Amino acid sequence: MPNTGAEGVSGDALQVAVGVVRDAADRVLIAQRAPARHQGGYWEFPGGKIEPNETAESALTRELAEELGITVQATRPLICVPHDYGDRRVYLNVLEVLDYTGVPAGLEEQPLRWLTTDALDPAAFPAANRAIISALQLPLHYVISPDCTDPSAWLAGLQAALQRGERLIQFRVRALAGSDRSALAAEALRRCHAHGARLLINGDAALARSIGAEGVHWTAAQLQQLSRQDVLAAGVSGGSCHSPAELALAESLGLDFAVLSPVAATRSHPEATPLGWGQFTQWVSETALPVYALGGMRPDDWDQARAAGAQGVAGISGF
């Protein structure tokens, strides 16, 4: 992991290790911060400051033993969140606890609750946690549809993706227009909902609104023109980014996640210079947003993507 402990990329930000602990029903554990503490009264994911000679994982292991009485056995990075509270800058290194022994208890008298990820309300948490909650509610795969010349073949492709378990789909159809396009989007949404999947419409907030889709995927060009109001009104917002400046813009506009490309060489954009995982990791470490890796990805690259700081992988392949 590139950005833990003393190596933190955020200069003098306070490095914090934060853990997502689950129970057998897949609910996550939250604790309430005592009123007198920084961000007191809000709910948090358990964790605490990383000491100088610790990694995020060793700090989390110590903190969860102290605060909850459990022994962490295995973790996986979820997201890193730089955030400036005005009175303090923090860099949250959020790890999913994959395995632990013991039964969590509030050893510091902190109230505990177990919630499904759907029930996590950002308003109950410190502001930096909005990105953590987004990351927990987003899947490992973001499927971008191919363009459509044959609606029935296109719908068969969507159906196969949904049956494979894909839960976040981007409708990116440019070859159709007017009622043909909106009818296809409406049918795509119906099928997504039948599988508990969410549909985002590429570049077309009006179409998203008219069919009741979950949200919009904004193009990089649209991000330059958007207001925070547009983003709020859109529901779930994703955006296409190719640089640190675009990631910073997406974050300041309040998007829920970004897609950063091209990570590897792709046939669809042969002219673009691939970022490679090193550059990708560096840029992602500086944004609070969950970021999908796009460009030359295969669905089973998510493991490598996670290790590079990504939320997961996006792509058309396998659709």
Ligand SMILES: Nc1nc2c([nH]c(=O)n2[C@H]2C[C@H](O)[C@@H](COP(=O)(O)OP(=O)(O)OP(=O)(O)O)O2)c(=O)[nH]1
């Ligand atoms: N543990 C945790 N800290 C969070 C979360 N979100 C968030 O903004 N923070 C901030 C609040 C604090 O400024 C900082 C954590 O520092 P802390 O002082 O609570 O750490 P600690 O557990 O080592 O506390 P202490 O022993 O010093 O009392 O990170 C979260 O979900 N969990």
Ligand SMILES: [Mg+2]
């Ligand atoms: Mg703590």
